[in-house]
Amino acid sequence: MKTPRRRARELAVQALYQSNINNTAAPEVAENIQDLPEFEKADQELFTKLFFGTKNNAEKYMECIHPLLDRDEKDLSPIERAVLLMACHELSAMPETPYPVIINEAIEVTKTFGGTDGYKFVNGILDRLAVQLRPDDPKRG
Numbered sequence: 001m002k003t004p005r006r007r008a009r010e011l012a013v014q015a016l017y018q019s020n021i022n023n024t025a026a027p028e029v030a031e032n033i034q035d036l037p038e039f040e041k042a043d044q045e046l047f048t049k050l051f052f053g054t055k056n057n058a059e060k061y062m063e064c065i066h067p068l069l070d071r072d073e074k075d076l077s078p079i080e081r082a083v084l085l086m087a088c089h090e091l092s093a094m095p096e097t098p099y100p101v102i103i104n105e106a107i108e109v110t111k112t113f114g115g116t117d118g119y120k121f122v123n124g125i126l127d128r129l130a131v132q133l134r135p136d137d138p139k140r141g
Helices: 004-022 026-034 037-041 044-068 078-093 099-113 118-133
Strands: none
Touching: 004 026, 004 037, 004 044, 004 078, 004 099, 026 044, 044 078, 044 118, 078 099, 078 118, 099 118
16 A cells, blocks of 8 residues: 555656656646546645655756766666656755655655666665765664
8 A cells, every 4th residue: 555655756756757758847747747546645745845846956966966876867767867866855855754764765666667676776876875965864873
């Protein structure tokens, strides 16, 4: 059973993917996603924060992610890119969400939409990104 927060993350990744692939404006993409039947079961506030926050800061977030990549940015799958950007937004702008939750959710969303081993790649990048973005996080132990 998917939680409303998981659904919001999945829908945000779908929206980021759609916006990137079709080069469609964020408000139009958000409207399309909000028309989906599963949107009713999602945390709608979280979707809005994730999608628009990620979309508005994507260049800045990619600057954080880029040095951690083991391949050229253009070789990222659109799903890996969307998940990494969304998780970077959560790590940067949503300190109330523990970083292990953000990483786990990103892995699960990647397993749902990404390639066979894409989640392993995403996990490795986000582990290193969390150290950079949340160096003083008490949960780091």
